[in-house]
Amino acid sequence: MAVRKFNYEHDGVHYYRFSIYRLGNNVQTVYTFIVDDLLIDTAQKYSRENILKVAKDKHISKIALTHHHEDHTGNVAFLMKELNVEAYGHPTVVKILSKGYKMSPLAKLMNGTVEKAIVKPLLSTDILQTANYTLQPIYTPGHSEDHYCYYEKNKGWLFSGDLYVADKIKYFATYESLFTQIDSLKKLTALDFDILFCSHNPKVKDGKKHLQNKLQFFEDFAGEVTQYYQQGHNARQIFALMGMKENYFNKYITLGNFSAENMVHSVIKDLKKK
Numbered sequence: 001m002a003v004r005k006f007n008y009e010h011d012g013v014h015y016y017r018f019s020i021y022r023l024g025n026n027v028q029t030v031y032t033f034i035v036d037d038l039l040i041d042t043a044q045k046y047s048r049e050n051i052l053k054v055a056k057d058k059h060i061s062k063i064a065l066t067h068h069h070e071d072h073t074g075n076v077a078f079l080m081k082e083l084n085v086e087a088y089g090h091p092t093v094v095k096i097l098s099k100g101y102k103m104s105p106l107a108k109l110m111n112g113t114v115e116k117a118i119v120k121p122l123l124s125t126d127i128l129q130t131a132n133y134t135l136q137p138i139y140t141p142g143h144s145e146d147h148y149c150y151y152e153k154n155k156g157w158l159f160s161g162d163l164y165v166a167d168k169i170k171y172f173a174t175y176e177s178l179f180t181q182i183d184s185l186k187k188l189t190a191l192d193f194d195i196l197f198c199s200h201n202p203k204v205k206d207g208k209k210h211l212q213n214k215l216q217f218f219e220d221f222a223g224e225v226t227q228y229y230q231q232g233h234n235a236r237q238i239f240a241l242m243g244m245k246e247n248y249f250n251k252y253i254t255l256g257n258f259s260a261e262n263m264v265h266s267v268i269k270d271l272k273k274k
Protein backbone atom coordinates (compact mmCIF):
# COMPACT_ATOMS: atom_id res chain seq x y z
CA MET A 1 0.00 0.00 0.00
CA ALA A 2 1.21 3.49 -0.79
CA VAL A 3 -0.18 6.77 0.49
CA ARG A 4 0.35 9.91 -1.56
CA LYS A 5 -0.27 13.51 -0.61
CA PHE A 6 -0.77 16.51 -2.87
CA ASN A 7 -1.28 20.06 -1.73
CA TYR A 8 -3.18 22.95 -3.29
CA GLU A 9 -4.11 26.53 -2.43
CA HIS A 10 -7.02 28.66 -3.58
CA ASP A 11 -7.85 32.16 -2.33
CA GLY A 12 -6.12 31.50 1.00
CA VAL A 13 -7.62 28.04 1.58
CA HIS A 14 -4.95 25.33 1.76
CA TYR A 15 -6.15 21.90 0.87
CA TYR A 16 -4.57 18.51 0.69
CA ARG A 17 -5.38 15.38 -1.23
CA PHE A 18 -4.68 12.11 0.52
CA SER A 19 -4.85 9.12 -1.78
CA ILE A 20 -4.44 5.46 -0.97
CA TYR A 21 -3.06 3.21 -3.64
CA ARG A 22 -3.16 -0.57 -3.68
CA LEU A 23 -1.48 -2.58 -6.42
CA GLY A 24 -0.98 0.70 -8.28
CA ASN A 25 -4.68 1.62 -8.21
CA ASN A 26 -6.08 4.66 -6.42
CA VAL A 27 -8.69 3.11 -4.13
CA GLN A 28 -9.53 6.10 -1.95
CA THR A 29 -9.02 9.84 -2.22
CA VAL A 30 -10.11 12.43 0.28
CA TYR A 31 -9.30 16.12 0.79
CA THR A 32 -8.87 18.09 3.98
CA PHE A 33 -9.02 21.89 4.12
CA ILE A 34 -7.27 24.51 6.22
CA VAL A 35 -8.70 27.97 6.88
CA ASP A 36 -6.35 30.03 9.07
CA ASP A 37 -5.75 27.66 12.02
CA LEU A 38 -8.88 25.55 11.46
CA LEU A 39 -8.63 22.06 9.94
CA ILE A 40 -11.75 20.69 8.26
CA ASP A 41 -11.77 16.87 8.45
CA THR A 42 -8.82 14.65 9.20
CA ALA A 43 -8.43 12.09 6.35
CA GLN A 44 -8.00 8.33 6.62
CA LYS A 45 -5.93 6.70 9.34
CA TYR A 46 -3.38 5.55 6.75
CA SER A 47 -2.55 9.22 6.05
CA ARG A 48 -1.68 9.82 9.70
CA GLU A 49 1.95 10.90 9.32
CA ASN A 50 1.14 13.26 6.46
CA ILE A 51 -1.82 14.94 8.14
CA LEU A 52 0.16 15.39 11.35
CA LYS A 53 2.95 17.12 9.46
CA VAL A 54 0.46 19.40 7.66
CA ALA A 55 -1.39 20.23 10.89
CA LYS A 56 1.86 21.08 12.68
CA ASP A 57 3.18 23.18 9.79
CA LYS A 58 -0.07 25.16 9.68
CA HIS A 59 -0.33 25.55 13.48
CA ILE A 60 -3.81 24.04 13.65
CA SER A 61 -5.67 25.02 16.82
CA LYS A 62 -9.10 23.50 16.13
CA ILE A 63 -10.77 20.87 13.97
CA ALA A 64 -14.24 20.85 12.39
CA LEU A 65 -15.80 17.60 11.14
CA THR A 66 -18.28 17.32 8.30
CA HIS A 67 -19.47 13.84 9.38
CA HIS A 68 -18.33 10.63 11.06
CA HIS A 69 -17.21 8.53 8.08
CA GLU A 70 -13.75 7.01 8.42
CA ASP A 71 -12.10 8.96 5.60
CA HIS A 72 -13.02 12.19 7.46
CA THR A 73 -12.42 11.17 11.08
CA GLY A 74 -9.57 8.64 10.80
CA ASN A 75 -7.15 10.94 12.64
CA VAL A 76 -9.37 13.13 14.79
CA ALA A 77 -8.58 11.46 18.15
CA PHE A 78 -4.89 11.26 17.23
CA LEU A 79 -4.62 14.93 16.19
CA MET A 80 -6.58 16.16 19.21
CA LYS A 81 -4.05 14.39 21.43
CA GLU A 82 -0.89 15.22 19.46
CA LEU A 83 -1.76 18.90 19.00
CA ASN A 84 -3.76 19.33 22.20
CA VAL A 85 -6.71 20.83 20.29
CA GLU A 86 -10.51 20.50 20.34
CA ALA A 87 -12.66 19.14 17.55
CA TYR A 88 -16.25 20.13 16.72
CA GLY A 89 -19.13 18.59 14.81
CA HIS A 90 -22.86 17.94 14.72
CA PRO A 91 -24.26 16.55 18.04
CA THR A 92 -24.78 13.16 16.33
CA VAL A 93 -21.12 12.93 15.26
CA VAL A 94 -20.27 13.64 18.90
CA LYS A 95 -22.42 10.70 19.99
CA ILE A 96 -21.08 8.33 17.32
CA LEU A 97 -17.41 9.09 17.96
CA SER A 98 -17.78 8.89 21.74
CA LYS A 99 -18.97 5.29 21.44
CA GLY A 100 -17.02 4.25 18.36
CA TYR A 101 -18.78 2.69 15.42
CA LYS A 102 -18.77 -0.58 13.59
CA MET A 103 -16.99 -0.53 10.28
CA SER A 104 -17.21 -3.13 7.53
CA PRO A 105 -14.08 -5.28 7.01
CA LEU A 106 -13.59 -3.59 3.63
CA ALA A 107 -13.80 -0.07 5.11
CA LYS A 108 -11.23 -1.08 7.74
CA LEU A 109 -8.95 -2.47 5.07
CA MET A 110 -9.31 0.62 2.87
CA ASN A 111 -9.05 3.34 5.49
CA GLY A 112 -7.99 1.84 8.80
CA THR A 113 -10.09 2.02 11.94
CA VAL A 114 -11.45 5.11 13.72
CA GLU A 115 -10.56 5.56 17.38
CA LYS A 116 -13.15 6.90 19.82
CA ALA A 117 -12.95 10.66 20.30
CA ILE A 118 -14.58 13.21 22.57
CA VAL A 119 -15.69 15.88 20.14
CA LYS A 120 -17.57 19.04 21.12
CA PRO A 121 -21.10 19.60 19.75
CA LEU A 122 -21.64 22.45 17.37
CA LEU A 123 -25.20 23.67 16.81
CA SER A 124 -26.29 25.06 13.46
CA THR A 125 -26.81 28.40 15.21
CA ASP A 126 -23.15 28.41 16.33
CA ILE A 127 -20.33 29.76 14.22
CA LEU A 128 -16.69 28.80 13.83
CA GLN A 129 -14.57 31.91 13.98
CA THR A 130 -10.95 32.07 12.81
CA ALA A 131 -8.68 35.13 12.58
CA ASN A 132 -10.00 36.11 9.15
CA TYR A 133 -13.08 34.02 8.47
CA THR A 134 -16.48 33.04 9.83
CA LEU A 135 -17.84 29.59 9.10
CA GLN A 136 -21.50 28.72 9.56
CA PRO A 137 -22.42 25.04 9.97
CA ILE A 138 -25.31 24.09 7.69
CA TYR A 139 -27.15 20.91 8.64
CA THR A 140 -27.33 18.83 5.48
CA PRO A 141 -28.37 15.21 6.16
CA GLY A 142 -28.97 12.57 3.50
CA HIS A 143 -25.48 11.20 2.96
CA SER A 144 -25.27 10.70 6.72
CA GLU A 145 -27.52 11.89 9.54
CA ASP A 146 -24.71 13.92 11.16
CA HIS A 147 -23.62 15.87 8.08
CA TYR A 148 -22.61 19.52 8.25
CA CYS A 149 -21.43 21.71 5.40
CA TYR A 150 -19.51 24.83 6.44
CA TYR A 151 -20.35 28.12 4.74
CA GLU A 152 -18.14 31.21 4.56
CA LYS A 153 -20.61 33.79 3.32
CA ASN A 154 -18.23 36.72 2.78
CA LYS A 155 -15.83 34.66 0.67
CA GLY A 156 -18.49 32.58 -1.12
CA TRP A 157 -16.98 29.29 0.03
CA LEU A 158 -18.91 26.15 0.79
CA PHE A 159 -17.10 23.22 2.40
CA SER A 160 -19.55 20.57 1.35
CA GLY A 161 -18.25 17.34 2.88
CA ASP A 162 -19.74 14.40 0.94
CA LEU A 163 -22.95 16.02 -0.25
CA TYR A 164 -21.73 16.81 -3.75
CA VAL A 165 -18.98 14.36 -4.90
CA ALA A 166 -20.08 14.56 -8.57
CA ASP A 167 -22.79 16.05 -10.82
CA LYS A 168 -24.09 12.53 -11.41
CA ILE A 169 -23.45 9.56 -9.23
CA LYS A 170 -23.83 5.86 -9.91
CA TYR A 171 -23.89 4.28 -6.45
CA PHE A 172 -25.55 4.71 -3.11
CA ALA A 173 -24.77 3.29 0.30
CA THR A 174 -27.64 1.54 2.09
CA TYR A 175 -27.76 4.26 4.76
CA GLU A 176 -28.23 7.17 2.30
CA SER A 177 -31.51 8.93 1.53
CA LEU A 178 -31.95 10.48 -1.90
CA PHE A 179 -34.97 12.61 -0.93
CA THR A 180 -33.19 13.93 2.16
CA GLN A 181 -30.20 14.80 0.01
CA ILE A 182 -32.52 16.69 -2.34
CA ASP A 183 -33.77 18.75 0.63
CA SER A 184 -30.19 19.43 1.73
CA LEU A 185 -29.11 20.39 -1.80
CA LYS A 186 -32.05 22.81 -2.04
CA LYS A 187 -30.95 24.41 1.22
CA LEU A 188 -27.41 24.83 -0.15
CA THR A 189 -28.34 26.11 -3.60
CA ALA A 190 -30.31 28.89 -1.89
CA LEU A 191 -27.00 30.20 -0.51
CA ASP A 192 -24.69 32.61 -2.27
CA PHE A 193 -21.35 30.93 -3.08
CA ASP A 194 -19.13 30.05 -6.00
CA ILE A 195 -16.44 27.78 -4.60
CA LEU A 196 -17.29 24.25 -3.62
CA PHE A 197 -14.67 22.69 -1.39
CA CYS A 198 -15.99 19.14 -1.77
CA SER A 199 -14.15 16.46 0.24
CA HIS A 200 -13.66 14.24 -2.81
CA ASN A 201 -13.90 16.57 -5.79
CA PRO A 202 -13.27 20.30 -5.07
CA LYS A 203 -14.59 22.81 -7.61
CA VAL A 204 -12.90 26.20 -7.38
CA LYS A 205 -15.01 27.53 -10.25
CA ASP A 206 -18.79 27.32 -10.81
CA GLY A 207 -19.26 25.45 -7.55
CA LYS A 208 -22.91 26.39 -7.24
CA LYS A 209 -23.60 25.29 -10.79
CA HIS A 210 -22.15 21.87 -9.99
CA LEU A 211 -24.35 21.57 -6.92
CA GLN A 212 -27.39 22.61 -9.01
CA ASN A 213 -26.46 19.91 -11.54
CA LYS A 214 -26.45 17.32 -8.75
CA LEU A 215 -29.83 18.55 -7.49
CA GLN A 216 -31.30 18.36 -10.99
CA PHE A 217 -29.90 14.84 -11.49
CA PHE A 218 -31.43 13.65 -8.20
CA GLU A 219 -34.79 15.32 -8.90
CA ASP A 220 -34.96 13.71 -12.35
CA PHE A 221 -33.92 10.36 -10.94
CA ALA A 222 -36.45 10.49 -8.07
CA GLY A 223 -39.18 11.61 -10.49
CA GLU A 224 -38.55 8.71 -12.84
CA VAL A 225 -38.45 6.10 -10.07
CA THR A 226 -41.64 7.55 -8.53
CA GLN A 227 -43.47 7.33 -11.85
CA TYR A 228 -42.52 3.68 -12.42
CA TYR A 229 -43.28 2.81 -8.80
CA GLN A 230 -46.74 4.37 -9.03
CA GLN A 231 -47.33 2.27 -12.15
CA GLY A 232 -46.80 -0.81 -9.96
CA HIS A 233 -43.21 -1.78 -10.80
CA ASN A 234 -40.83 -3.11 -8.16
CA ALA A 235 -37.21 -2.00 -7.59
CA ARG A 236 -35.70 -4.70 -9.83
CA GLN A 237 -38.05 -3.82 -12.67
CA ILE A 238 -37.48 -0.09 -12.26
CA PHE A 239 -33.73 -0.63 -12.32
CA ALA A 240 -34.05 -2.46 -15.65
CA LEU A 241 -36.62 0.00 -17.08
CA MET A 242 -34.27 2.91 -16.35
CA GLY A 243 -31.42 1.14 -18.16
CA MET A 244 -29.24 1.24 -15.05
CA LYS A 245 -26.11 -0.89 -14.86
CA GLU A 246 -24.80 -2.58 -11.75
CA ASN A 247 -21.14 -2.86 -10.86
CA TYR A 248 -21.32 -6.34 -9.35
CA PHE A 249 -17.72 -6.29 -8.18
CA ASN A 250 -18.46 -3.21 -6.03
CA LYS A 251 -21.77 -4.61 -4.89
CA TYR A 252 -20.41 -7.97 -3.76
CA ILE A 253 -17.13 -6.76 -2.31
CA THR A 254 -19.13 -4.35 -0.08
CA LEU A 255 -21.70 -7.08 0.75
CA GLY A 256 -24.38 -5.00 -0.96
CA ASN A 257 -23.63 -1.84 1.04
CA PHE A 258 -22.77 0.10 -2.12
CA SER A 259 -24.70 -0.46 -5.31
CA ALA A 260 -26.53 1.28 -8.13
CA GLU A 261 -29.73 -0.50 -7.14
CA ASN A 262 -29.53 1.13 -3.69
CA MET A 263 -30.42 4.43 -5.38
CA VAL A 264 -33.75 2.97 -6.52
CA HIS A 265 -34.32 1.32 -3.13
CA SER A 266 -33.70 4.65 -1.36
CA VAL A 267 -36.42 6.41 -3.37
CA ILE A 268 -38.93 3.58 -2.85
CA LYS A 269 -38.16 3.38 0.88
CA ASP A 270 -38.95 7.09 1.27
CA LEU A 271 -42.06 6.88 -0.97
CA LYS A 272 -43.44 4.16 1.32
CA LYS A 273 -43.09 6.52 4.31
CA LYS A 274 -45.09 9.28 2.59
Ligand SMILES: [Fe+2]
Binds near residue numbers: 067069143144162
Ligand atom coordinates in the same frame (compact mmCIF):
# COMPACT_ATOMS: atom_id res chain seq x y z
FE1 LIG B 1 -19.04 10.10 3.73
